[in-house]
Amino acid sequence: MEKVRITKVYIYHYVRLVIRIAIFLVLLYQYIFHKVIDGMDIFQSPTFKNIAILVIFFMFIIEMLLRFFPSSLESPGCQKQFKRNYIKTGKTNIVIEDNNGVVLVALLWVGLNAIFGMLHTYDILGDGILILIASFYSIFDLICILFFCPFQSWILHNKCCATCRIYNWDYAMMFTPMFFIKRWYGWVLLGMAFILALRWELTFYHYPERFSEETNGYLGCANCKEKLCTHKKQLITLRKRIAAIKKKKMKDLEL
Secondary structure, eight states: OOOOOOOHHHHHHHHHHHHHHHHHHHHHHHHIIIIIISOOOGGGOHHIIIIIHHHHHHHHHHHHHHHTSOOSSSOHHHHTTSGGGOOBOSOOOOOOTTGGGHHHHHHHHHHHHHHHHHHHHTTSSOHHHHHHHHHHHHHHHHHHHHTOOHIIIIIIOOSSGGGOTTGGGHHHHHTGGGGGSOOHHHHHHHHHHHHHHHHHHHHHHHOGGGGOTTTBGGGSGGGOSOOHHHHHHHHHHHHHHHHHHHHHHHHHHHO
């Protein structure tokens, strides 16, 4: 089995995953303690208002602000939009393999969150639940990067995160539930996330050659500084081995 290469990007993703899991657990505790035990909404907690909201708000604001600039800590998937990361291959045939699935992903995501929004409108889901959903999305975002991405496997069929057509949609998708919460910090987060996604789309429209592995050598495996595919391949191999062992045990039992 190929050895996992520990890179700066690799560590950065795992640190963010741990932080986001911790945030989700804090929010879950706040919700259960104040909603279930005290009968209050999560926003009625002074601790949550004064500390948790500000910490979470500024953490994600800083993360999004950093996405507007080139960074050696970020994945090539979101860094390919910058001019400095465009390495000409000499080819002119721009191929975006996952471009056809973009509309489908958008429709599915809007549809899913529209259901949550409708349930919120009828007071079936409160603001606290929508915040928990957004927090879960933030964890799911890094699970897609580090372990398994259903969008990649089932819809987009891109080679890896480096060539992903919708990489910089992540924050907009993450904060979609905030649209239904009438809180200034939710709308600020969602607004900045959509500005980030809009800039991404405008860059793709004007410079599509930066997004294609055919025309941008930066997206090739030889220039990849992330190496997360090695980790994903190990997980796939492990799942196959477990499935093979289970299959063998079932056959032995039948005998």
